[in-house]
Amino acid sequence: MQQALQNDPARHGMTAEEFRRAGHDLIDWIAAYLEGCEEYPVLSRAAPGEVRRGVEAPLPQRGESWEAMWRDVETLIMPGLTHWQSPNFYAYFPANASYPAILGELLSAGLGVNGMLWSCSPAATELEMFVLDWLVDLLALPAHFKGAGVIQHTASSASLCALLAAREQALEWRGNAVGLAGAGVRLTAYTSDQAHSSIEKAVMIAGLGRENVRLVKSDDAGAMLPAHLEQLIDADRAAGCTPCFISATMGTTSSLAMDPLRAIGAIAARARAWFHVDGAMAGTALACPEFRGIADGLDLADSFCVNPHKWMLTNFDLDAFFVREPQRLVRTLSILPEYLRAAQSDQVVNYRDWHIPLGRRFRALKLWFVIRSYGVEGIRAHVRRHVALATRFAHWVNEDDRFELAAPPSLNLVCFRLRAGDAPSEALLRRLNESGKIHLTHTKLQGRYALRLCIGSPRTQERHVEAAWALIQRTAGECSS
Amino acid sequence: MQQALQNDPARHGMTAEEFRRAGHDLIDWIAAYLEGCEEYPVLSRAAPGEVRRGVEAPLPQRGESWEAMWRDVETLIMPGLTHWQSPNFYAYFPANASYPAILGELLSAGLGVNGMLWSCSPAATELEMFVLDWLVDLLALPAHFKGAGVIQHTASSASLCALLAAREQALEWRGNAVGLAGAGVRLTAYTSDQAHSSIEKAVMIAGLGRENVRLVKSDDAGAMLPAHLEQLIDADRAAGCTPCFISATMGTTSSLAMDPLRAIGAIAARARAWFHVDGAMAGTALACPEFRGIADGLDLADSFCVNPHKWMLTNFDLDAFFVREPQRLVRTLSILPEYLRAAQSDQVVNYRDWHIPLGRRFRALKLWFVIRSYGVEGIRAHVRRHVALATRFAHWVNEDDRFELAAPPSLNLVCFRLRAGDAPSEALLRRLNESGKIHLTHTKLQGRYALRLCIGSPRTQERHVEAAWALIQRTAGECSS
Numbered sequence: 014m015q016q017a018l019q020n021d022p023a024r025h026g027m028t029a030e031e032f033r034r035a036g037h038d039l040i041d042w043i044a045a046y047l048e049g050c051e052e053y054p055v056l057s058r059a060a061p062g063e064v065r066r067g068v069e070a071p072l073p074q075r076g077e078s079w080e081a082m083w084r085d086v087e088t089l090i091m092p093g094l095t096h097w098q099s100p101n102f103y104a105y106f107p108a109n110a111s112y113p114a115i116l117g118e119l120l121s122a123g124l125g126v127n128g129m130l131w132s133c134s135p136a137a138t139e140l141e142m143f144v145l146d147w148l149v150d151l152l153a154l155p156a157h158f159k160g161a162g163v164i165q166h167t168a169s170s171a172s173l174c175a176l177l178a179a180r181e182q183a184l185e186w187r188g189n190a191v192g193l194a195g196a197g198v199r200l201t202a203y204t205s206d207q208a209h210s211s212i213e214k215a216v217m218i219a220g221l222g223r224e225n226v227r228l229v230k231s232d233d234a235g236a237m238l239p240a241h242l243e244q245l246i247d248a249d250r251a252a253g254c255t256p257c258f259i260s261a262t263m264g265t266t267s268s269l270a271m272d273p274l275r276a277i278g279a280i281a282a283r284a285r286a287w288f289h290v291d292g293a294m295a296g297t298a299l300a301c302p303e304f305r306g307i308a309d310g311l312d313l314a315d316s317f318c319v320n321p322h323k324w325m326l327t328n329f330d331l332d333a334f335f336v337r338e339p340q341r342l343v344r345t346l347s348i349l350p351e352y353l354r355a356a357q358s359d360q361v362v363n364y365r366d367w368h369i370p371l372g373r374r375f376r377a378l379k380l381w382f383v384i385r386s387y388g389v390e391g392i393r394a395h396v397r398r399h400v401a402l403a404t405r406f407a408h409w410v411n412e413d414d415r416f417e418l419a420a421p422p423s424l425n426l427v428c429f430r431l432r433a434g435d436a437p438s439e440a441l442l443r444r445l446n447e448s449g450k451i452h453l454t455h456t457k458l459q460g461r462y463a464l465r466l467c468i469g470s471p472r473t474q475e476r477h478v479e480a481a482w483a484l485i486q487r488t489a490g491e492c493s494s
Numbered sequence: 495m496q497q498a499l500q501n502d503p504a505r506h507g508m509t510a511e512e513f514r515r516a517g518h519d520l521i522d523w524i525a526a527y528l529e530g531c532e533e534y535p536v537l538s539r540a541a542p543g544e545v546r547r548g549v550e551a552p553l554p555q556r557g558e559s560w561e562a563m564w565r566d567v568e569t570l571i572m573p574g575l576t577h578w579q580s581p582n583f584y585a586y587f588p589a590n591a592s593y594p595a596i597l598g599e600l601l602s603a604g605l606g607v608n609g610m611l612w613s614c615s616p617a618a619t620e621l622e623m624f625v626l627d628w629l630v631d632l633l634a635l636p637a638h639f640k641g642a643g644v645i646q647h648t649a650s651s652a653s654l655c656a657l658l659a660a661r662e663q664a665l666e667w668r669g670n671a672v673g674l675a676g677a678g679v680r681l682t683a684y685t686s687d688q689a690h691s692s693i694e695k696a697v698m699i700a701g702l703g704r705e706n707v708r709l710v711k712s713d714d715a716g717a718m719l720p721a722h723l724e725q726l727i728d729a730d731r732a733a734g735c736t737p738c739f740i741s742a743t744m745g746t747t748s749s750l751a752m753d754p755l756r757a758i759g760a761i762a763a764r765a766r767a768w769f770h771v772d773g774a775m776a777g778t779a780l781a782c783p784e785f786r787g788i789a790d791g792l793d794l795a796d797s798f799c800v801n802p803h804k805w806m807l808t809n810f811d812l813d814a815f816f817v818r819e820p821q822r823l824v825r826t827l828s829i830l831p832e833y834l835r836a837a838q839s840d841q842v843v844n845y846r847d848w849h850i851p852l853g854r855r856f857r858a859l860k861l862w863f864v865i866r867s868y869g870v871e872g873i874r875a876h877v878r879r880h881v882a883l884a885t886r887f888a889h890w891v892n893e894d895d896r897f898e899l900a901a902p903p904s905l906n907l908v909c910f911r912l913r914a915g916d917a918p919s920e921a922l923l924r925r926l927n928e929s930g931k932i933h934l935t936h937t938k939l940q941g942r943y944a945l946r947l948c949i950g951s952p953r954t955q956e957r958h959v960e961a962a963w964a965l966i967q968r969t970a971g972e973c974s975s
Contacts (some may be wrong), residue, residue, distance in 0.1 A: 014831040025872030026807065026864075026952070028525060029525040032593035039597055040517030043604030044510040057616050061841045068862075072631045073634030076869040079597075082862075086601070093617025095794040098606045105614075108853075110606030110830040112513035116520055116560075120567070122520075123524030125579045133586075135538050136574025139545040150553045167851040177699060192681075192703020193674035200675070210831040211852060217829075218658060218850065220701025221672020267832075289780070295572075319659075322853075326507065328603045329855045348698075351748075351938045360542045369699065369850070370648040371692060372589075372803075374810045378571075378636045381549075381563075388557040391506030457832045 025076055035079040037494050043115065050099045051472070054449025057095045059314045064093035074416035095452065101481065104454040106266070106294045107425075107469020109327035113386035116433065117379025118328050128373045131361035138362055141377035147384055150331055151392065152299035152319065155312040158335035163342075163367040164376050168293040169211035171318035171334035174368055176215045176258050178316075178336070178345045179287030186344060193220045201249045202258040205229045205237035205272060207265040209291060225254070234421050235270030235458065237261060239277055246284050256286045263307055264295025267456040267465070269423035271295070278313025289315045293332070294469075297324035298400070298424050300392045324425070324469050326395065327383045331376050334368075342367050397423040399468040402469060402478045412468035415489055419463035428463045430454065431489060435462040440492045441485070450490070451481045498532055508559055515782045516560040529705035531580045532953070535930025537610065538576045545558035545574035567673050576933065581953035581964065585935040587747070587775045588906075588950025592807035594867035598860025599809050606673070609854045612842035619843055622858035622974070628865055629814055633780035633800065634875070637792040639816035644823075645846040645857050649774040650692035652799035652815035655849055656698045657739050659769030659797075664738035667825060674701045682730045683739040685711045686753060688746040690772060705781065706735070715902050715937065716751030718742060720758055727765050737767045744788055746777025748946070752776070752788045759794025771795045773812070775950075778805035779881070779905050781873045796822075796959040805880075805906070805950050808864045808872065812857050815849075880906040880949040883959045887947060890963050900944035907939065909944045912970060916943040921973045922966070932962045 027035070054272040067089035095365025097108045128137030145162030148154070165171040181188050184196045193200075200221050204212045206228040216226045227245040230238045246256050259281045261272040274290060281288035290311060311317060318334045321327035336342050339362075347366040365371050387395070407422035410429045419428040432436040442455050443462050453464050468478065508516070514582035547571035578589045605927040609618030626643030629635070646652040662669050665677045674681075681702050685693045687709040697707045706727040711719050727737050741764045742753040755771060762769035771792060777800025779785040792798060799815045817823050820843075828847040846852050867898050868876070888903035891910045911919040923936050934945050949959065 025875055026868045027593040029593070032597070032692045033521055033525050034932065035593075035597055036600070037518050040514055040521060041602055043600070044514050046604060048510050056613075059616040061612070061616070062618045062620070065624055068621060069623050072628050073866055074871055075871045076872050077866045079594075079867070082594075082866050086859075090617045090621065093615065093620065094605060094607055095613070095615045097608055097615075105608075108608050109607055110603065112508040112510070112516075113560075113563075114515070115600070115603045116516055117800070118603040119517070119520055119524070119600045122591065122596045123520075123527060124575060125589055125809060126575055127578060127586075127589050127810060131542070131665070132537075132576070133710050134540070134574065134578075135540040136545045136571045136577045139543070139574065140549055140571065143546055149554050167849045167852075167853050173699075180701075188701065188703070189698040190704050192677060192706050193701040195678050195705065197675060197701050198674075212758075214827070214829050214850070217670040217827075218654075219699065220669065220674040221663075222669065223671050225673050282820065299558050312850030328528055328606060329608060329853060330851075346695070346698075348691040348695050351936075369654065369695070370650045370811075371676045372648050372650075372810060378567075385563050386560070387507045388554045390555055391557050394506055440938050455832075 027079065030078060043184070047098055047110070047472070050096050051101055053096045053099065055096050055099045055452035056102050056446045056449065057093055058449070059093040065087060065177065098470065098472070100470050100474065100477045101451045102470055103466045103468060103481065104452045106322050106467055108322065108329055109324060109326045109469065109471060110328045111383060111471060113382035114326060114328040114379040117382040121227050121375040121378050122325065125376060126375050128375055129365040130363045137375045137377065138364055140381060142362065144381045144384065146331055151384065151389060152296060153305055153308070154317065154335065155314070157337050158317065161337065161339045162333055162335045163364055165318070165332040165333050165368055166330045168209070168291055168320055169214065171217040171332050172211050172260060172291060172368060173218055174342060174346065175287065175289040175316040176219050177223050179258035179343045180219055180221065181345045182256050182287060182341060189345065199225065199254045200257045201227060201254045202226045202260070203227045203229055203242055203245060203256065204260040205231045207231045207235045207267055207270055208260060208262050212260050230235045233459070235265050235268040237272040237277060239273055239280060242277060243280050246280065256284045258287045258289065258290060260289045263290055263292035264424070264491050265375065267427040268420035268428050268458055269295060270420070271423070272306070274310030275313065278310045278311070280311065287315045288313055290317045292317060293320045294323040295424055297321065298396050301396050302388065304424065318451065321380055321383070324381065324396070325392065326387060326471060327380050331380055336348065339367065395471060398418045399473070402468050402473065402475065403427050406478055406482060413486065419458050419461065425468045427466045428458060429466070430461065430463050431492070437492050438462045438464060441489055444488050444492065445485065448484065450484055508560065512560060525898060528579055528591070532582055534580065535576050536579045536580045536582050537927045537930065538574055540574040545570060566643050579951065579953070581760035581951050581955065581958045582932045583855070583951060584947045584949060584962065585933045587948055588805050588807060589803065589810055590807045590950065590952060591809050592864060592952060594863035595807060595809040595860040598863040602856040602859050605856060607856050609856055610846040610852050611844045615856065618856045618858065619845055621862060621906060622845065623843065625858045625862045625865065626814055627672040632865065632870060633777060634786055634789070635798065635816065638818050639798065640826045642818065642820045643814055643816045644845055646799070646813040646815045646849055647811045648813050649690070649772055649799050649801055650695060652813050653692050653741060653770060653772060654696040654699055655770065655815065655823060655827065656770040657700050659822045660739035661700055661702065662826045663768060663822060664736050666842065670826065680706065681738045682706045682708060682724055682735045683741070684708045684710055684726060684737065685741040686712045686743065688712045688716045688748055688751055689743050690739060690747050690774070690938050693741050714940070716746050716749040717759060718753040720754055720761060723758060724761050727761065737765045739768045739770065740771045741772060744771055744773035745905070749901035749909050749939055750776060750907040751901070752904070754791070756790070756791030756794065759791045763794065768796045769794055771798045772800045775797060775804040776905055778802065779877050781870065782877050785905065802861055802864070805877070806864065806867060807876065812861055820848065857870060876952060880954070881955065883949050883954065884908050887959055887963060894967065900939045900942065906949045908947045910947070911942065911944050912973070918973050919943045919945060922970055925969050925973065926966065929965065931965055950955070
């Protein structure tokens with residue numbers, strides 16, 4: 014024992030002085046990286062297994078220096094990255110990092126507090142509820158979401174929590190006790206055929222079964238058809254099922270289509286089903302008054318989620334989840350063992366009961382920094398710039414006879430294709446991504462291949478989008494020749 | 495549109511130069527905080543609502559300076575924190591932050607990549623699998639966990655994934671399709687009455703129902719009694735239930751008791767139930783050969799989780815989850831929409847199918863930095879120091895007639911109480927926490943109140959534990975007088 018106690022903890026790992034030096038260097042490196050990341054090939058060119066072969070090494074017995082690790086980051090890790098922060102990244106959806114958010118994440122890591130209970134760090138809980146109330150103001154969300162927000166990891170987690178509360182409500186809060194087999198009720202859930210796969214995944218996890226998800230048809234733009242929703246619900250009721258959950262999308266993943274929330278919400282109310290709205294990316298657009306039409310009917314929602322980690326300059330992960338009556342969420346997810354009993358439990362919010370994990374890091378800091386650093390003005394300018402650039406891009410697509418829009422442009426997303434068909438469009442995407450100059454992804458709309466160009470980086474300027482279009486035009490010429 | 499495009503993005507938020515300056519200051523501040531955090535009252539003294547009243551402000555229209563935000567951090571947030579990194583924090587479980595892990599989190603935030611698919615950043619996936627293979631070596635885990643690890647948020651998430659795979663396996667992979675009501679099988683799950691509440695929470699989420707969780711009795715030390723497990727399984731089988739999941743604990747939350755894995759694993763094999771082992775905190779002790787006895791029988795496990803974010807110097811969140819056959823996890827959690835189809839899907843791992851969320855940040859970096867920075871030696875010294883200190887503390891408790899151990903000391907945890915009874919013990923805990931000098935939490939063992947002293951901070955030295963014991967002795971005198 015004596016020997017163990019004599020170990021000086023500072024002998025291992027890094028000293029404070031080493032941390033300061035490495036930390037300063039890393040801060041400078043990150044600034045240089047973000048300012049210059051358009052120089053990298055956007056899509057990583059690493060072959061499967063290449064990074065692994067590079068990093069492969071025996072487990073180190075003794076500690077290594079920061080310099081040795083950093084060398085490996087630069088030579089082995091960097092070539093294996095796809096540069097999500099590049100102004101030339103137009104794939105999937107934006108995953109904004111910003112300077113104030115990075116500082117928020119750093120501060121959170123440095124403090125290392127766990128906010129599972131209010132008493133574990135009152136500031137973690139109270140700042141979170143406060144900053145989510147700010148988000149209600151910023152996005153002009155319904156007033157019933159004030160004091161009713163919680164940070165989740167992702168929209169998948171938020172949708173799962175919404176579905177679980179919906180399930181319990183429909184089973185009159187007996188499901189958690191007796192289980193779904195015991196309850197003997199066939200629950201059904203509804204979302205559109207354009208909804209994100211996380212809804213089906215949530216249905217699987219919650220034990221409802223994919224066969225009990227109804228994929229409501231969508232119109233040509235990709236928006237849910239309420240009349241079909243109503244038909245499906247009626248048919249299910251007639252068949253003895255209990256509709257419990259309707260998930261609408263404010264901005265579908267494929268084409269950023271907007272489900273008609275008011276009509277869907279009215280149907281949900283009549284069916285007495287939980288009405289969830291997934292606004293993961295597009296929800297950020299609500300910061301701008303001119304885009305708030307897409308939220309018409311959101312006042313009917315039982316729950317809503319938006320991901321500031323997508324388009325609101327806040328590093329992954331930070332999904333903001335709002336529930337009409339948080340008590341329904343707590344009733345669904347609460348468990349109270351002795352070792353978590355805290356003195357003030359009646360007067361305060363304990364966020365562990367609002368989501369699946371128990372532990373939670375202090376993520377409100379970064380959103381607080383982002384909103385204060387940008388202000389409403391800055392966030393609006395960020396959104397407006399992307400929408401204007403996408404509008405301009407869509408105009409160019411329309412003007413080139415070889416191309417056509419695959420769906421109506423929506424906010425910052427343009428879906429387009431070569432009129433020549435699926436194979437040339439697929440070849441075009443492959444060549445664009447191989448060029449390293451831009452990165453786009455694809456989808457299928459009405460069974461046909463479409464390229465998606467989603468503009469969302471704080472670093473994407475007019476010149477980038479112009480260069481992207483010039484490259485697309487040039488490459489299209491090569492594909493058809 | 496022209497107006498929007500003229501907005502210079504750099505006009506909002508922070509410039510690179512402001513970020514550099516603020517970042518350097520923040521790095522220095524974090525080093526000073528961690529070196530000096532024993533000066534703070536460990537448990538926050540904020541009253542409910544106090545932090546909220548401090549930060550309350552209208553939504554800012556224009557951006558604010560870093561200096562303004564930072565002032566608020568120091569004056570409004572800091573008093574609302576419980577200092578988990580303090581060397582005088584002995585509550586719950588450790589939540590280690592360390593310099594290399596903080597740098598890893600910072601780098602991850604700066605790169606801002608999302609590793610949901612291999613192609614989204616090959617390095618994120620390949621480094622993760624590599625560093626989890628290192629963890630298999632470091633902790634001498636069974637060889638079947640090589641190439642079979644994934645980072646989850648927390649042990650709660652890992653246990654839920656294990657249970658879902660168990661559920662699907664027991665339902666012959668039909669549950670995801672038809673749902674639990676449709677399958678019509680009454681599944682039962684087993685864990686001890688000392689297991690973490692996350693197991694019951696997972697059972698609720700997965701739709702099995704709490705009534706179908708059997709809480710196996712534990713012995714005086716808090717370890718599961720395999721004979722009782724077997725009885726329960728037999729009774730359930732006789733009643734027509736299908737046992738699907740047995741979760742054993744390597745180090746219970748209350749008393750760090752070690753379930754007899756080999757006996758439990760043999761029962762699980764006979765019952766053809768999934769055998770999960772939760773080693774959230776104690777798993778880190780497996781870095782030291784002398785503590786590996788607690789892993790006897792782990793070779794029988796279908797899955798195992800350990801949280802480097804607890805006792806292995808790696809900032810929250812990072813749970814390492816290992817599965818005997820990852821294909822069973824993928825079969826449970828995979829969904830493949832068109833917009834996520836990637837070219838290389840057959841040759842590579844896409845971690846989105848290994849857990850509940852879709853998006854994921856690059857967390858392997860921080861564990862890579864920790865293992866390289868400390869080396870096996872450093873991690874062992876870290877664990878051994880805490881175990882030695884806890885052993886010494888337990889010895890002091892034994893030598894003072896007013897006190898008794900409430901459970902056998904285990905690794906870095908000592909459960910103790912005043913012989914005078916529950917009320918004086920409870921009063922003692924309250925006074926200790928109010929002193930601000932140390933922070934402990936409590937539990938109940940065999941129905942009696944017990945204080946838990948869990949030693950796990952890299953900054954906790956002999957002098958801190960000596961001072962803690964002196965304070966406990968002095969305060970006990972005040973409680974009984």
